[in-house]
Amino acid sequence: MHPGHARTALITWLQARKHGGKIVMRIEDIDRPRVVAGAADQICRDHEWLGLDWDEGPHFQSDNEDSYERALAALQAAGLVYPCTCSRKEIAEIASAPHGADGPRYPGTCRNGVSKSGRAPALRFRFADPSPGFEDALCGPFPEGQTGGDFVLRRADGIWAYQLAVVVDDAESAISEVIRGEDLLGSTPRQIALYRALGYAVPRFAHVSLVLDTDGNRLATRHGAVSIAALRDAGRSAEQVVGQLACSLGLAATSAPIAAEELISRFSLGSISRSPFIWDAKG
Incomplete structure (x- = not known):
């Protein structure tokens, strides 16, 4: 899970929690030759660390x-x-x-x-x-x-x-x-x-809108995009990551640390930024 995934997951979580919806966690693992062992568990751990829980699942496509x-x-x-x-x-x-x-x-x-x-x-x-x-x-x-x-x-x-x-x-x-x-x-x-x-x-x-690297390329795990786990291991807190994502969406004036639940009251899907966001892994 990289910051682009996390940004979309944050929006999904805020939309559901603001409007009383339910979130279904789905692991898309039908392309079995490309499935990385342990990736599904890591995805779930990353969501939990960021404070983004879900209501159903995880459901695996390979079971369907x-x-x-x-x-x-x-x-x-x-x-x-x-x-x-x-x-x-x-x-x-x-x-x-x-x-x-x-x-x-x-x-x-x-x-x-x-x-x-x-x-x-x-x-x-x-x-x-x-x-x-x-x-x-x-x-x-x-x-x-x-x-x-x-x-x-x-x-x-x-x-x-x-x-x-x-x-x-x-x-x-x-x-x-x-x-x-x-x-x-x-x-x-x-x-x-x-x-x-x-x-x-x-x-x-x-x-x-997409999250791009400093060269203007879409973040992609296969191209070596920094992962949420790597940010955590490097000493970033979940609130720091959420704060940076929240600022990129126009939900906060600065990238100061903030918990996901603190964003619910101010969230509106129609008012988030629609511009691509440059993720600077050194920032």
């Missing part, structure tokens, strides 16, 4: 594969799924494939039959144009037609895709509000299409 299978079967029965044998490299090399913020848009090569026999196929969702628009609680209107291309529901190696897993998890947990990083804004129309195709209620979305 039967639900993903049922959702996939329902989509297949509706004619909304097809096998695809295209590799990422092949899609990227298709000169006519339009590119968006999250990479090349799939051009539909396998919509009417697989292009490469003998390969294990991924399973794609038939994503109708125009893609859904929606009103984001922080970023405002996201127009329809901005996100396109049939997307993967299950990879060729059998691993479930993020899009399907989070939609099923949200529905089963009766999630009414999703608060997450702005880097996932463009994925939301895909998830809305899945909510609707599966007959689920679509939650409200709020996408939080």
Whole structure:
């Protein structure tokens, strides 16, 4: 868990505690080859240290594969799924494939039959144009037609895709509000299409501005971003970390130490800063 995760977790916690909501702790561990041993326990410890408790869970996606299978079967029965044998490299090399913020848009090569026999196929969702628009609680209107291309529901190696897993998890947990990083804004129309195709209620979305490093890059664990555990081990107090995050959100005039619970009364989701925040690990 790095400061970007902690900032979003703080907003989620304050929103729930201010309005009497419940927080569901979910561990997204479906990509098992990338799961780091002990990471889930560390995430929970980091939340507890910061004073950010939760009401349900932790729920592990790896325990919910039967639900993903049922959702996939329902989509297949509706004619909304097809096998695809295209590799990422092949899609990227298709000169006519339009590119968006999250990479090349799939051009539909396998919509009417697989292009490469003998390969294990991924399973794609038939994503109708125009893609859904929606009103984001922080970023405002996201127009329809901005996100396109049939997307993967299950990879060729059998691993479930993020899009399907989070939609099923949200529905089963009766999630009414999703608060997450702005880097996932463009994925939301895909998830809305899945909510609707599966007959689920679509939650409200709020996408939080990102935390960047001093070079202007998004904080990412895989790129060596400083962790909350490392800050704790270096002698920072939870109140110091929360104070820095609170100041970045416009909830405090300075970065003076403060406990998360002291921020509840002054919190309003609509009034937090929408600008990216530069995290200086030396600050």
